[in-house]
Amino acid sequence: MSLLDAALDASIVFSFDRTGFRRHARSFVPGDLDVRLDGAVCLVTGANSGIGLATARALAARGAAVRLLCRREAAGREALEAIAAETGNRDLRLDLLDVSDLATVRRYAAALPDPRVDVLVHNAGVLPAAREVTPDGLERTFATHVAGPWALTLALEERLRRAAPGRVIFVSSGGMYTQRLSLDDVDWSRRPYDGVTAYAQTKRMQVVLAELLAERWRGQGIVVHAMHPGWADTPAVRSSLPRFWRLTRRILRTPEEGADTVVWLAAARAAAERTGELWFDRRPRPTHLLRRTREDPADRAALLEACARLTGAP
Numbered sequence: 480m481s482l483l484d485a486a487l488d489a490s491i492v493f494s495f496d497r498t499g500f501r502r503h504a505r506s507f508v509p510g511d512l513d514v515r516l517d518g519a520v521c522l523v524t525g526a527n528s529g530i531g532l533a534t535a536r537a538l539a540a541r542g543a544a545v546r547l548l549c550r551r552e553a554a555g556r557e558a559l560e561a562i563a564a565e566t567g568n569r570d571l572r573l574d575l576l577d578v579s580d581l582a583t584v585r586r587y588a589a590a591l592p593d594p595r596v597d598v599l600v601h602n603a604g605v606l607p608a609a610r611e612v613t614p615d616g617l618e619r620t621f622a623t624h625v626a627g628p629w630a631l632t633l634a635l636e637e638r639l640r641r642a643a644p645g646r647v648i649f650v651s652s653g654g655m656y657t658q659r660l661s662l663d664d665v666d667w668s669r670r671p672y673d674g675v676t677a678y679a680q681t682k683r684m685q686v687v688l689a690e691l692l693a694e695r696w697r698g699q700g701i702v703v704h705a706m707h708p709g710w711a712d713t714p715a716v717r718s719s720l721p722r723f724w725r726l727t728r729r730i731l732r733t734p735e736e737g738a739d740t741v742v743w744l745a746a747a748r749a750a751a752e753r754t755g756e757l758w759f760d761r762r763p764r765p766t767h768l769l770r771r772t773r774e775d776p777a778d779r780a781a782l783l784e785a786c787a788r789l790t791g792a793p
């Protein structure tokens with residue numbers, strides 16, 4: 480990497496923005512995404528909008544059997560019809576699923592008609608303005624980004640294994656770089672609620688979960704990746720971070736640019752040979768930029784314990 484590239488990456492802004500994507504794209508390996516995925520079953524949560532929609536479309540364009548896991552029927556149906564019209568792919572299905580609702584997740588996984596799952600993308604994300612609690616009594620960002628994905632992944636373990644390599648992808652966020660893993664007051668009952676911090680803490684948890692699951696399944700036919708998309712212009716950014724959006728909208732990535740590394744991790748042959756890393760623009764990246772965010776083994780054990788206890792999935 481040149482000194483200029485290193486300086487631009489260190490600036491964060493000129494790395495996470497669209498100039499960062501275009502600069503990083505100059506090092507992409509040509510042909511990595513010239514692959515067909517015919518018959519590969521790909522599950523994408525939150526596939527009706529933004530990065531999830533762009534991911535589902537790109538996988539469908541390569542022939543994959545894409546399952547759009549959406550919580551709103553009308554929005555999911557609209558996305559499915561648009562993808563079918565654009566790609567000509569007929570092996571698409573809308574699966575209604577609220578990933579933050581654990582009972583629904585369990586029922587969904589148990590009844591899934593596909594005998595194998597090649598790719599599971601945990602893309603669904605939320606940044607609530609105020610503390611919300613799900614029917615399971617969990618704070619909403621934790622339920623959506625951590626508990627639901629954990630329960631879904633474990634419930635699909637055998638199906639992922641049948642695809643060997645099954646690929647699990649957590650769509651995290653660069654915001655997690657600001658946070659140290661902490662399971663202290665995970666339900667925000669002892670602090671004033673701060674949605675941005677809750678979001679970033681649970682995005683940190685996703686990165687650690689990817690490492691822990693990768694360790695658990697190393698050599699067993701399932702690889703687990705975390706990635707972050709940089710800053711992309713999506714409905715979530717406009718509605719949840721309106722000031723940030725107004726300031727940055729001219730430099731934001733397209734949803735397709737934000738989704739590029741998700742698609743690469745799902746489809747590229749090279750990504751099937753790696754596991755347990757954090758990716759950004761098709762390159763593995765450090766999981767910490769600050770010494771103060773480094774967790775210790777006890778924090779990691781606490782995350783596993785909390786996931787098992789709160790979801791009932793050991």
Ligand SMILES: NC(=O)c1ccc[n+]([C@@H]2O[C@H](COP(=O)([O-])OP(=O)(O)OC[C@H]3O[C@@H](n4cnc5c(N)ncnc54)[C@H](OP(=O)(O)O)[C@@H]3O)[C@@H](O)[C@H]2O)c1
Nearest residue numbers: 525528529530550577578579602603604652710711713715
């Ligand atoms: N855009 C960025 O710059 C950026 C940066 C860092 C990380 N990310 C991550 O990228 C992912 C996608 O975000 P986006 O920017 O593309 O936002 P988006 O356009 O708002 O998409 C979020 C998707 O998640 C779905 N969703 C939320 N809660 C759900 C639930 N409980 N069950 C099922 N689906 C649910 C939403 O469904 P509804 O339409 O029904 O709300 C929507 O389809 C998120 O995980 C986000 O944290 C984005």
